[in-house]
Every structure is written in C-alpha cells, then in structure tokens.
Amino acid sequence: MNGIRLVRKQIGQWRSFSRCAILQQEVVQVVNPITIPPPEGVDKPASPKIEKLVAEITQLNLLEVSELSQVLKKRLNLPDAPVMPVGGFAMAAPAAQEEEAAPKAVKSSFTVKMTKFDEKQKVALIKEVKGLLEGFNLVQAKKFVESVPTVVKADISKDEAEKLKEALTKVGAVIEID
Structure with a gap:
C-alpha cells in the first residue's frame, strides 16, 4: 500500500512539474518576444496603429486639424503656443x-x-x-x-x-x- 501511495505521489509531482514547465515556456514566449532591430540608416517601421492614425490625420482639412489640436490640448493639458501679437x-x-520725420539717414x-x-x-x-x-x-x-x-x-x-x-x-x- 505504501508503494502505491509513493507512486501516486510521484506521478502527481511529475504532472505539476510538467504543467509548470509548459506554463513557464508560454510566459517566456509572451513576455520576451524576440525583435530584431532595423539596421543603421534605415527608418524604423511604424506600427500599423500609428500608420493608420497618420493616414487619417493627413486626410483632415484645416478646420478639422484646428479642432483636433484644441481637443488634444484640453485632454493632455497642454498650454497654448505663444501667438505673435x-x-x-x-x-x-x-x-x-x-524716423521719416527725422533727418534723412541711411535706412x-x-x-x-x-x-x-x-x-x-x-x-x-x-x-x-x-x-x-x-x-x-x-x-x-x-x-x-x-x-x-x-x-x-x-x-x-x-x-x-x-x-x-x-x-x-x-x-x-x-x-x-x-
């Protein structure tokens, strides 16, 4: 009877060990995806999300750009840019x-x-x-x-x-x- 308990205990330990090992591999793969940096002199490719935003912003007219600027200033709490008086x-x-009333000099x-x-x-x-x-x-x-x-x-x-x-x-x- 003791032998059966020992075998069951070892099998249970082996199952939990293998589950932990599999979970460990999955976590490492998710947390540390390997990315290769672009070579020097080549622009870093932008994410598809950024590309989509840039495409949408470039399609805006001046009034929409102004409205976007105001909304971003409010939401990000940015100060207004100084305006030339x-x-x-x-x-x-x-x-x-x-100066013209004064004696003529070299302007x-x-x-x-x-x-x-x-x-x-x-x-x-x-x-x-x-x-x-x-x-x-x-x-x-x-x-x-x-x-x-x-x-x-x-x-x-x-x-x-x-x-x-x-x-x-x-x-x-x-x-x-x-």
Missing part, C-alpha cells in the same frame, strides 16, 4: 513714420508687408508663412494670410527683407518693403 506690428508702423531697418495674394496658391502660402515665421502653427498661419494686408516682419535688415520677399512671392504673395 498683431498689435505689435501696428506699433512698429508709427515708429517708422517718426538700416525695413518692414515687410504682404498686400495681397493669389487665391490659387493660398495653401502653399500658408505653409510657407508657417515655415518662415517662428511660433506659427497651421491655424495661426491661415488666419495671418487671410488678414491681408498685414505686416509680415518689422525692423529687419535689407538682406533678410529681400529673402523674405523672394520666398513669399514664389508662392503667390504681393510684398512691399518699406
């Missing part, structure tokens, strides 16, 4: 008039003003304004372009003003340098 440009114009600071733009190239102009002016997102650049006539930059050097004028005229804007 429109009143600051208006204050720069009287300063230029005071060293210039103001770039956008007077109008080609409606067919509006999207390209918005993208260019976003790239050229610091602190602008797409929505701010769109509002800036639609508020024409407006001052693009004030108190800049002649070379910088010429570069800015050239870049913006390529995308359909009419620019004046004062």
